Amino acid sequence: MANTAKSGAMSDKNKTSARIIRYSPFYVMFTPVLIILILFYYLPILGLRWSLYKFNPFIPEPVYIGFENFMTLFKSARFWAAFSNTLVLSIVNLCLSMIFSVGIALLINEIGHALAKKFVQTVIYLPHFLSWVVVAGIFALILSVEGQTGGFVNTILIKLHLIDEPVYWLTEKKAWRLIWYIANRWKETGWGTIIFLAAVTGISPDLYEAAEIDGAGKLKQVWYITIPSLMETILVVFILNLAKVMNVFESVFVMYNEMVYDVSDVIQTYTYRVGLQGGANYGYSTAVGIFKSVISLILVSAANYTSGKIRGRGII
Amino acid sequence: MKKNIILKAATVAVALMMASSFLTACGSEQGAAAINDLPLDDTCVDGVAKPEKIIMMVDTFMKVENREVGGKDVVCEEYKKKTGIDLEIEMPSHNQYYEKVNLSFASGNVPNVIELGSTYYPNYSAYGALWDMTDAYESSTAPMKSIIDEQFVDALRIGDEGNKRLYGFPMARGNGTITYVRGDWMKELGISDPKNYDDFINMLEKFKTIEDCYAPLTVAGFINSESPYNQYLKEFYWDADPHFYYDDNEKKYVDGMSQPAMKDALKRLRDAYEKGLIDRQAVTNSTADCRNKFNTGHAGCFNYWAGAWNKTLEQNMSNLTKKGNEDVVKPLAPIVETQYVERPPTAMSITSKTKNPLGVYKYLIEYSHDGGEGQMLFTHGVEGENNGKEKTGHWKNENGKIVALPYFSSENLVEKVYYSPELTITEWNDPIEADHEVVNSSKIFRENSYMVPVPKTSDEMSDALPELDTVRKEVISKIVTGVTGIDDGIKEYETRAAEEIEIILNALNS
Structure with a gap:
């Protein structure tokens, strides 16, 4: 009985080794990913202790x-x-x-x-x-208040008689989130x-x-x-x-x-x-x-x- | 307090230990001499060991806008030729400079020399990050000592009265900002230089009538993000300072935001904004936006750096509008109600982890302020070889005349390598003549400015300031743009930042 168990364990080991050898190219391919994971995702976890320090x-x-x-x-x-x-x-x-x-x-x-x-x-x-800096620049331009009627958005709103003068929407609390959602x-x-x-x-x-x-x-x-x-x-x-x-x-x-x-x-x-x-x-x-x-x-x-x-x- | 004493004691002990180890190692007790006279192969002369390599982290090597490739390498090679020392210059991008300095300390890869503005300099020294160079400076017999303007060195001495220490050496004068206006507009509108606040407002109102003028006065925010906090809008702030300052009458530090002068300043700003005289996009402007608006004729007035920037603004204006001459970019003297403000000098500090700080002090700091070869190298760069900018450095043309040559990366002439020539703190015979515009705006600035001291700081202040800055900036913007009233706004500030204000005032007045 003990011999059977032993030979079973041996056979499992052999199977594992055989699998490792068989799939070794995949392990090699995975190695860089593993290193990156350890270096940039797991090791930094050690830094969590600094939350308890000045x-x-x-x-x-x-x-x-x-x-x-x-x-x-x-x-x-x-x-x-x-x-x-x-x-x-x-x-x-x-x-x-x-x-x-x-x-x-x-x-x-x-x-x-x-x-x-x-x-x-x-x-x-x-x-x-596009980088977010460029997107922010584009939105700042179209929401601009500069000039007679401001940027694109203000000009449209003035033409539609929805506002009398340009509004600087980027500094308006009520409008900011909507602008951010639209930009996103x-x-x-x-x-x-x-x-x-x-x-x-x-x-x-x-x-x-x-x-x-x-x-x-x-x-x-x-x-x-x-x-x-x-x-x-x-x-x-x-x-x-x-x-x-x-x-x-x-x-x-x-x-x-x-x-x-x-x-x-x-x-x-x-x-x-x-x-x-x-x-x-x-x-x-x-x-x-x-x-x-x-x-x-x-x-x-x-x-x-x-x-x-x-x-x-x-x-x- | 106890920690500070221990830190100071440790710093002094380390400095003494290092100085004594050099003397012992070199077997000499002589004072320091000018390194220009030293043979290159000496590694230990006059009691000071020569460092093999110096690593500097800088914000402004070569002109920031050019950040030219190759230029700094030429300077480093020349430095190596003249001193035998490898000079490595790390230059992070301008807006990430302090983040990178902090990270270098966190990672342990600390440079030997860093440059620090006055907002950061006292913090770094308080934490023991900087080498105390007081004794090195006091005992030096280098040529620099006889030509240096001591007031700029003194401006960087910090600590308790009677025992102020020097943790950084002034790179150059701190400089400051001056108000520029469109001279051609003034001529067209028949306006003379404004003498007082009413004249100034009158000028802005007239600018408003110019076609395509979006903003008579443009600015990037209503409060500066570091000390001096009021520098960009002095025509409105007058004597108000939104930061904490020492009140001579009350004999203690006070919060500038809660002073009557600040209320008046906010009223002036608010009125001008309401009349459309101040850029409506001030809150989101960057300084680059302001320069562009000024150059393209969408703004007629803005406050920016005196000196070399006067010339740069003119060059940019000339490139864009073909109007560039000294009448178009006009620097103004301040109105009678106020004066311009000069920052304390930027400190060139040696980090406390440097193994041979005395060597770095002598072979870099003293050398680059020697009024001769070293100063020339760190101000104008490398002497040319008669012609061809690809082959040569930054001065001396084909006729042997000493002039500024173009940068490697642009056609613009080299204005500076590291130290701005117009901001020199040494009395030396600079062979390259500065441009008229640079001299003129520097002169106006110097005649009409006062230097602010290095702000006092403490551990508690460093922790409390970011939150306080946020609330202060928010409240000032809300008041000026009319979102909230002046009294209500100040009350909001005092309520929301009550804890931080108390911490900071306690720390300053203790």
Whole structure:
């Protein structure tokens, strides 16, 4: 009996070795990825300890201060405003991105002419390749107040008698978020359609044929076939993007200003000002970073749990 | 307090230890001599060991706008020829400079020499990041000592009264900003130089009538992002300072935002903004936007650096409008209600992790301020070889006349390599004559400005300032643009930043 178990273990070992040898090219290919993961994703985790220290680059020895950085963080009204802005801006933007990307993907899918379809795709993908600095510059120009009637937007609004004189929308609290959503959708919607277009193409034509025979029009086909078929992809994209909602920075940084801090300042811009621009307070910045990661984890876990409840299984 | 004493004691001890180790190692007790006279192969002369390599992290080597490729290498090669020392210059992008300096300390790859503006200099020294060069300076017998203008060295002495220490050497004068106006507009409108605030407002109102003038006065924000916070809008601030300052009457530090002078300044700014005299896009403008508006005739007045920038503005104006002459970009003397403000000099500091700080001090700082070969190298670059800018450095033309030659990367003449010639702090015979515009705007500035001291700082202040800066900037912008009233705005500032104000005032007045 013992001999059988021993020979079984030996045989398993041999199998493992044989598998390793057999798939060795894949392990070799994976090695650079593993190194990058360790260097840039796992090793930095060791730096989390600095959240418990008073640490800036010049102090000879960081001073252990327990949870003081977290206490300072939780007492800061500006931090909570930034936290709330981050959630609102990111989640609304994420929902809009889902609606617009799926919608545009469906519309593009309906274009029959192959060349026209490619042209439209190319045009809407292009803004994705512009840097946020350029996008902010474009929006600043079209929203400008300079000249008799200001930029493009003000000129139109004045001609429509909706306003009497140019308004500097970028400094208007009520308008800033809308402008930010529009800039985000203009830049990223096209790119966001790629994955949904691929998914739409994968839906079996038999389903549409059957629906047509049953008398379903285009809209009903979309509602009863396309969207349910896309639901799996939508959920996966949604959950993956949910993990990134706390990471919003560049798009806000290039478009915000002190007049709209109340509605635009997000955790990353707050951390940048306090942690990097100010007194290089790295301990405090790390505390903010940990808080951000915990929230991201909660959001993703909640979304995954919800997905499990709705679909019977999660995606992670 | 205890920490500070320990830090100071440690710094002094390290400095003494290093100085004594050099003397011991070199077996000499003589004072320092001019390094120009030293043979290149000496590694240890007059008690000071020659460093093999010096790493500098700089913000402005060569003119920032040019950031030319190759130029700094030529200077480093020449420095090596003259001193036998390898000079490595790290130049991060201008707007990331301090982030990179901080990261260099965090990563442990600390350069030997860094340059620090007055907002950062006291912080870095308080943390013990900088070498105390007081003794090195005091005991030096180098030629530099006899030609240096001591007031600029003194401006960088910080610490307790009676024991002020020097953690950085002035690169050059701190300089400051001056108001430029479109001289051609003034001529066209028949306006003479404004003498007082009413004249100034009158001038802006007339500028408003110029076709295509979007903003009679353009500015990038209503408050500067570092000390001096009021420098760009002195015609409106007058004697108000939105930062903390020492009040001679009250004999203590006060918060400038809560002073009556600040209320008056905000009222002037608000009125002018309401009348459309100040750029409506001031909040989102960058300084580059302001320069562009001025050059393209969309703004008639703005406040910018005195000296070399006068010439650059003219060159840009000339390229764009073909109107470039000294009448178009006109520097103004300040109105009677105020004066321009000069920053403390930028400090050239040796980091405390440098193994041979005394050597770096002597072979780089003293050498580059020697009033001769070193100063020429760090001001105008490398002497040319008769002709051809590709082959030569930055001065001496084919006739042997000493003039500025073009940069490698552009047709513009080299204005400076590291030290601006018009901002020199040494009395030396600069053979290259400065342009009339540079001299003129520098002269107007110097005759009408005062130098602000290096701001006092502390650990607590460093932590509290970023949050306070945010609230202050936000409130000032809201007041000026009419979103909130002056009293309400100041009340909002005092409420929201109450904790930070208290921390900072306690630290300053303790």
